[in-house]
Amino acid sequence: MANFSKILNEEIHHTYSKSIFGVVFLVFSIGYITPADLARAWAGGIKARKEFVKEIARKYHLDLLFEFILLFPSWNSYEYS
Secondary structure, three states: OHHHHHHHHHHHHHHHHHHHHHHHHHHHHHHHHOOOOHHHHHHOHHHOOHHHHHHHHHHOOHHHHHHHHHHHHHHHOOOOO
8 A cells, every 4th residue: 555655646746747847838938939028029129210119119008017017906906994
């Protein structure tokens, strides 16, 4: 009986370690592939003019994205009386 539990414990450990490795690899791969500046990516990449990038960021509110992430908890909180 002890041998069975040892084998089962090793199988579970290997399965979880492979799953965790796969998830970490997937998350970092997606983070590496996605562009850091969405406005610059829409404007045409590295060769885009700064004025055009700012115009796109302002038009689609991409310049406020960081502030939204920081302020979202305060927008989402409710006070109960």
